[in-house]
Amino acid sequence: MGSPSQQLSLPNPEMTPTSKSSSPYDQPELTEIMAALERPRPSLSHSFLSPDDFRVFKKYDSAAQDEADVLANVIPDIIGQKEADPLPARNTVFNNLKLLTDGTIKPAKPDIYFGACPGELHKSIRDELAGQIIPSTNTSKPMAPNFFMEVKGPWGTQGVATRQACYDGAIGCRAMHSLQSYNEEQPVYDGKPYAFSTTYQSGGTLSLFAHHVTAPTITEGLPEYHMTKVYGWDVTASLDNLRSGVAGFRNARDLAK
Structure with a gap:
């Protein structure tokens, strides 16, 4: 169903995500998040998301000519x-x-x-x-x-979508961190993600990322923002994949809320 989590770091102000080895310092706490993402959703039962619905979803995805088509005809079924x-x-x-x-x-x-x-x-x-x-x-x-979503049509690239999601997620991390640390004597760094991003690439690739912030590594430095891939689904491969991907998306959105 899902892909192994992968860690990307986003040191501020460097906005290009770079590979970084995992460590207790920057690895987010995902136990609660993974459990929340896998929670069943009654709205995605067989009576609400049927084989016919899956065939229609695949048809619209394969017929999409550009990003606008995907946003108009495919993404609403996920959201x-x-x-x-x-x-x-x-x-x-x-x-x-x-x-x-x-x-x-x-x-x-x-x-x-x-x-x-x-x-x-x-x-x-x-x-x-x-x-x-x-x-x-x-x-x-x-x-x-x-909570963010970046979408690409058949001629777009996953790499661009991931970089955009990385930027979005850092902004979301900063927003949530500013609220968590408001009126606190010291900024709050608890290692937990409070921002999430998703990407959808025409052809059925849905990816979900968690974002968290860590303290500066040098005196007078800036916080660092990290992006971890939590799950990935090929939602056009099977009805079960579609149900799992849509459930993960909506559960992550609920968790962000």
């Missing part, structure tokens, strides 16, 4: 609009956040992201942490983004 609460924001430029890098990389623009409703946080805290948690100048968009 499950009726289950999404709050609704996702789409194609949003993160133009209201403080730079995460040295300015050489454009603001993130995830295909889809989930966060919290702005009204759920006191305005004074929203204003104080705006540069970390309010992604868009359209302040009605979800805040504190911590």
Whole structure:
């Protein structure tokens, strides 16, 4: 069903993910997350996701000519609009956040992201942490983004999607970390992921990543952001794979919420 977890690190401000050997310092705690991802979902039982549904899903995936087709005709079956609460924001430029890098990389623009409703946080805290948690100048968009999806059509590449997800996840880590550490004497580094990203490559490849932050490694340094591949599914290979992948996606989204 899933692929072994793989570790990528994202030292700030270097935004290109690099391979890094696992260590107690940077390895996230995934035990609870793995259990949550494998939780059964009644909405994906045979009566709600049938062999006919699977054939239609495969048809739309194989017929997709570009990323827009995948986003319009394939991704809604994975997201499950009726289950999404709050609704996702789409194609949003993160133009209201403080730079995460040295300015050489454009603001993130995830295909889809989930966060919290702005009204759920006191305005004074929203204003104080705006540069970390309010992604868009359209302040009605979800805040504190911590679940992302990057999509590629038949001519896109998985490598690009993974790099975009890495960038998204670092932003999500920073948002969640700023909230966790608010009014604390010292920043909180507990090694647990609070941000997640997914990628979908036309042809059926759905991947799920967890993101966590660790303390600076040098005095006056910056926090480091890490990306760990948790699962991967070929959701067009079989109905069971589709059910497992969609369940993992939705369970991760619920966990992020």
